[in-house]
Amino acid sequence: MRPTDQQTILITGATDGLGRALAADLAAEGATVLVHGRDDQRGKAALQEIGGAASWYRADLASLAETRALAEAVRADHPRLDALVNNAGIGNDGPRRESADGHELTFQVNYLSGYLLTRLLLPTLVASAPARIVHVSSIGQQAIDFDDVMITREYDGMRAYRQSKLAQMMFTVDLADELAGTGVTANALHPATYMPTKMVTATPLSTLEEGVQATRRLVTDPDLDGVSGRFFNGLQEARAEAQAHDPEARARLRALSDELTTP
Template sequence: MRPIDQQTILITGATDGLGRALAARLAAEGATVLVHGRDDQRGKATLQEIGSRASWYRADLSSVAETRALAEAVRTDHPRLDVLVNNAGMAGPPSREESTDGHELTFQVNYLSGYLLTRLLLPTLTAPARIVNVSSLAQQPIDFDDVMLTRGYAPMRAYSQSKLAQILFTVDLAEELAGTGVTANALHPASLMPTKMVPTPVSTLEEGLEATYRLVTDPALDDVSGRYFDGLEEARADAQAYDPDARARLRDLSERLTAP
């Protein structure tokens, strides 16, 4: 990787919790950090905290159109990205909700928006570059007969399916990018960190920050791709992540759902 003070790094969901802490640390080390979020006031507060090497990008990732607009704005301002951190996410709502595009909300925010954003920004990720998908230890196989959970919706099921989808995409993307100098990895940062989604944390934000920061910056990971990490340790995700047929089905579905 290039020296940190020569890198441009986009972090989605960077106005709170892990994303904000990661943005602050990288900016303090001299990186140009692109801060994404949904709320302009929180965005302004984040920029004030982390300094002048940061820029603000507002977009609601529950909208395909706004996700496309975010990618276009980033491409216009920064023809080269060094790292994309797909960190934005939400807990499954108590009852099933749909996005404005008609997709199950958790699936769209946690997975589909990151898929689309990554696809649109790939031309700007100039080797050596990294894609880091912030996933979770909570994983549940995708039911391809009912991906949108129209039957038997449960908040944890929605969350766990979306997080496993991120890992399937990571493994698939790593195979696609093999030999290009662009890597893709996923991680569970830490168990139940103190964020807005976790009322009773059992680990510290610093633990999750350290694990995520490592995937962004550690030179030892320059050639590591397609892996899933539990904190600082490489781990095995749910078996579906390593099923080529499942990954192909998810890829085809994702292309259809995000098509213009």
């Protein structure tokens, strides 16, 4: 990888929590940071805090159309992209909700829009190689029921969250195979356990700094050059849920994702 101060890095969900702290950390090291969020006021506040060479991109990932517009804007502004950090995500302990596109909301925001964004930015990443894709996933993963991916029956918010995080990991493994030899790597991680963010209602067990350290490592550490398709729990490599290593399940998810994101 290039030195951090020569990199352009897009971080989704960067107006608060882990994304904002990571953006500030990378900007302080001289990176050009592309800050994504869905609220212009919060975006402006984030840019003021982050400083450095940071710029703002607004898009609601609950809309595939806005996700496409985000990719188009990034491509237009930045012919080189060294890293994409798919960090944006939501939890859901309430009733089932749907996106603007009619998909279960957690699945779309946490996985499907990131899938689309990555697909649209892949040509730029490959042209910029070496480059990295990092998915901020979770150790909490649950196998996908392909007969009811959108959980229309017996909805459970925790199940929705866990399957969206497994979907990210399945995509990570697919990307590693697809991008082998291109100089672009893809990895996923559980940054830290119960960091103090808006998604955590329990007593924090880790600091935000621990999550930033683990995520930044996957973005910039030269020791990880060429490492791809892996899942990390903090700083340690870990084993993802078994379905992530099932080629048939990944093929089903890939076909579904392509179908759902085709205009």
